[in-house]
Amino acid sequence: MTLYFTKEHEWLRVDGETATVGITRHAADELGELVFIEARPSGTEVKAGESIAVVESVKAASDIYAPVDGEVLENNAALADDPARVSSDPEGEGWIVKFRVANPDQLSGLMDAAAYAAFVG
Amino acid sequence: MGTDTLLHTPLYSLHEESGGKMVPFAGYAMPLQYADGIMAEHRHVREHVGLFDVSHMGQVLLRPRSGDVDDAALALEKLVPADIAALKHGRQRYTQFTNAKGGILDDLMVARLEDGLLLVVNAACKEADLELLQSELVAECVVELQEDRALLALQGPEAEQALAVFADDVRKMVFMDVRTLDVDGARCVISRSGYTGEDGFEISVSAKDADRVARKLLEQPNVKLIGLGARDSLRLEAGMCLYGSDIDTTTTPVEAALEWSIQKSRRNGGARAGGFPGADIILGQLENGVSRRRVGLRPEGRAPVRHDAPLYADAEFATHIGKVTSGAFGPTVGGPVAMGYVATNDSQTGHTVFAELRGRSVPSVISALPFVPAHFKR
Numbered sequence: 361m362t363l364y365f366t367k368e369h370e371w372l373r374v375d376g377e378t379a380t381v382g383i384t385r386h387a388a389d390e391l392g393e394l395v396f397i398e399a400r401p402s403g404t405e406v407k408a409g410e411s412i413a414v415v416e417s418v419k420a421a422s423d424i425y426a427p428v429d430g431e432v433l434e435n436n437a438a439l440a441d442d443p444a445r446v447s448s449d450p451e452g453e454g455w456i457v458k459f460r461v462a463n464p465d466q467l468s469g470l471m472d473a474a475a476y477a478a479f480v481g
Numbered sequence: 482m483g484t485d486t487l488l489h490t491p492l493y494s495l496h497e498e499s500g501g502k503m504v505p506f507a508g509y510a511m512p513l514q515y516a517d518g519i520m521a522e523h524r525h526v527r528e529h530v531g532l533f534d535v536s537h538m539g540q541v542l543l544r545p546r547s548g549d550v551d552d553a554a555l556a557l558e559k560l561v562p563a564d565i566a567a568l569k570h571g572r573q574r575y576t577q578f579t580n581a582k583g584g585i586l587d588d589l590m591v592a593r594l595e596d597g598l599l600l601v602v603n604a605a606c607k608e609a610d611l612e613l614l615q616s617e618l619v620a621e622c623v624v625e626l627q628e629d630r631a632l633l634a635l636q637g638p639e640a641e642q643a644l645a646v647f648a649d650d651v652r653k654m655v656f657m658d659v660r661t662l663d664v665d666g667a668r669c670v671i672s673r674s675g676y677t678g679e680d681g682f683e684i685s686v687s688a689k690d691a692d693r694v695a696r697k698l699l700e701q702p703n704v705k706l707i708g709l710g711a712r713d714s715l716r717l718e719a720g721m722c723l724y725g726s727d728i729d730t731t732t733t734p735v736e737a738a739l740e741w742s743i744q745k746s747r748r749n750g751g752a753r754a755g756g757f758p759g760a761d762i763i764l765g766q767l768e769n770g771v772s773r774r775r776v777g778l779r780p781e782g783r784a785p786v787r788h789d790a791p792l793y794a795d796a797e798f799a800t801h802i803g804k805v806t807s808g809a810f811g812p813t814v815g816g817p818v819a820m821g822y823v824a825t826n827d828s829q830t831g832h833t834v835f836a837e838l839r840g841r842s843v844p845s846v847i848s849a850l851p852f853v854p855a856h857f858k859r
Contacts, residue, residue, distance in 0.1 A: 392710075393521075395520075396784045418519045418523070443783075
């Protein structure tokens, strides 16, 4: 299992060809308490950089982008009733989608925890 | 815009010390929120009391050259559709500057003081408002932008309790009353008003005393600093317009459902009917109706429908009837709330229209405003 981070403040926990995707603590703190999360339905195929979910705070809507090419496998159903879970535990119970990684080579372009920590500063 | 070019209000250090997340707003660095976040700040104002820095807004004093405030009041009626002449000393009223097409140049509060009229205008419009006032009212008034004054808003059910510690006379004020009172030795112009739908006060205080007065108020039980984020969600739940979103030069006061702010004396048949820019259009609309109206909307589900979302009569998006002008999640309502313009035929309360959100249609019920009952002290 390997943990990756993106410049868009997402994390991916990759296990085989499946990745669990969410937003980082830094992103969650920036967005504030979330009131609604809408992820693309399972089976949706996306390219890196396309939206896989929208998270809404009181103030604004923000896109969550696919870090690599792949397919949405599952949405975190618990977020429908409790979107604030993303704010309280963004890197655990507040995961947003499970994702099939189409091309594992693309993962090498992402950051590890140390690089992300340096990126956030 | 780089933050180095932004203006600071007299409370800037207080915001920084208090963990304010500073953002550019109308040329000023203003606190969007503090550590508690928008949701908690919003609820705090509805349940207790919050202190807002609204010093970016323009405070303009109109002093009559004749020395008679009636002359300034009559002069101002050349620019606004409200009855200003009948405004009594110590009272305040809401109105708009209009243009020749009946559009809204800005919305504002007008208070009648001993020596003149005090106008509170939007930050983004204050330079244009000042030019308008100076060019149109030069014969009757000296127009002064009070750049050396800050403006604080103390809002919520416990606002009276907090302010009365310093100025007991505020207990005698009712909604839209204005008094000049001392707060901790600082001479303040205090109105019982605000933009949250809650009881509360706006306090005009000199820039040099503002920080001290704000800190004194924050020492009172349950008084917390509240940012612009919660100010926006509070005013939206209260059904109040945001200039530049819900009203602008393309919307008239009648389309915006603000006709309650145009008194009988300024309407056709009134003692001083018309006489403001666009009066023919606005007064005509009062008699003949308008083709679109500002309404409240309750979108189904939990997803907020936001500014600029198109509105349709049908779920298939065949008949376009208007658009959303403000939308957010209403923390007190516990769901999404919005305002927008729809064709008058579709504007009845209880009627369902359809907002387009990320390609899908969201049924949205036309709702009476405000979304949350107002708690003004009448």
